[in-house]
Amino acid sequence: MSAKMIEVRWHGRGGQGAKTAALLFAETVMVTGKYIQAFPEYGPERMGAPVQSFNRISEDPITIHSGITSPNYVVILDPSLMESVPVTDGIGQNGKIIVNTSFSPKEIASQLNINEAQVYVVNASQIAQETIGKNIPNTPMLGALVKVIGTLDINRVLEDTKTKLTAKFRHKPEVIDGNIASIKRAYDEVKNQ
């Protein structure tokens, strides 16, 4: 596998939009000129059950079609999953984990028993509540992921998301502005110390 390939694993609960987040993330990253994959893990589909979805990003065409077992980045939409799902599986010493939480990186690192340098936190639920008016953390977590990856252009991501949301929510401009603001805020607020 190309060393330049980036692999991401999303953890959420059924209904939280982990699948949508992976799809939306892939679409927006494609607009920045990269090859992408987004795929969900399919199991019994129940509201609230732990679910995963995945992304690959590469400068070169992606031909691999196996599952992702050693992700570079792990995004956790629901912090309660850290108690029941092995969210750190396969991240090794260099993988980074981004958690939607009000706790500090130090506290999360200690809970997950990993290096503090690997942990990033952002209170995506609060951001979503304040910008979109609902606890839907998947959109702000996109912004946090873009920031932590570091090589993606946030302005292109925001532009593209706006275009997509505009097509979908023509009659609800407040939804569009709220989502864009949530991505921007999470991008600015995600931190690892």
Next chain:
Amino acid sequence: MIKTVYSKGKLVAKTGNEVMAEAMRQIEPDVVAAYPITPATEIVQIFSQFVADGVVKSKYVAVESEHSAMSATIAACAAGARAMTGTSSQGLCLMWEMLYIASGLRLPIVMAEVNRAISAPINIHGDQSDTMGARDSGWIQIYSENSQEAYDNMIQAVKIAEKAKLPTMVTTDGFIISHCMEVVELYPDQDVKTFVGEYKPERYLLDTKKPYTLGSIDLQDYYFEHRYQLAQAMRDAKNIILDIAKDFEQSFGRKYDLYEKYKLEDAEIVIVVIGSAAGTAKVVVDELRAKGVKAGILKIRVFRPFPVEQIAKDLAHVKAIAVMDRADSCSGAYAPLYSDVVSSLYSAGIVTPKVENYVYGLGGREINIEHIMQIYDNLGKIASGLQKPSSQVEYVNVRKK
């Protein structure tokens, strides 16, 4: 940096199911009759939305089962319409009787088929047991490695079916491709429509000026001749498929063949495989080539008709071959692809390559780089005489106890 192959192409992020529906929208058949089933549901769901929104003029027939879906598609096609459907797994099984009617009546139906395991036990995930079971039904079978190929194959399938007068199914691996979003290049509607052209059947039941009988009884006197003609049509379809691939390349720039040769020319150890696992195997081959190992892949695109003569020629120089089947015949012998590859070699008098059979990925079981690397490792030992080839079917990533 992502780029288009065709100057007027447009890059989009779409799943396998979405692009198959997109191809159907552009083809805009006269009739689609379907009954949704996981993981092919979205194909007909999206297409029925196109119909409901008036995006296409196609007639959509909502039926009560897959047997009826194929029956209605057959009837529409026999009446003179360009007709399509889509299904998967149990759905294909329920169509079984009608599959043979479609080919026996020489009706150029095109079907999007998403490969999925067959019950029991109940499993919704990807393997190729469903279409492998239909391999003797007289349908052309075209398998896709990824979404781009699924889209391109659907467009070509319409012309192939109508020229060969054989029904044609285009497949993707369930979930692995059907639900995986990737970068796909779509072509402008008009260019696809121009490529596909208008359907002008030579004979059709609603042609009152030239009435004819279709589907009549055919006993000892002529049945055999009709079945011979069907088998011969399948043999003749190889050149038709190649001609249409050439036209497609001229129109859109992407090159297709009966199978893809990946670093095969000088390869000493080769995997023969169908579908999405070929893409994973390419990553392994690149790694091995970087270390100087002469590894290659022969990826089957067209399984029916089977490219028997061509394959024998292209594999003659290889020392050790692993044929990977994502279906098991439960035959007491070998899996379907292995049997065809070995008979291709033997009938051409080529007996030097050592050939092993690996069954993998049933019910969506993971197949990854490590598994494929292990197979090439075995082939390397066989090629250098350190290990004898297995004389039975080997199973990848399975618990035997």
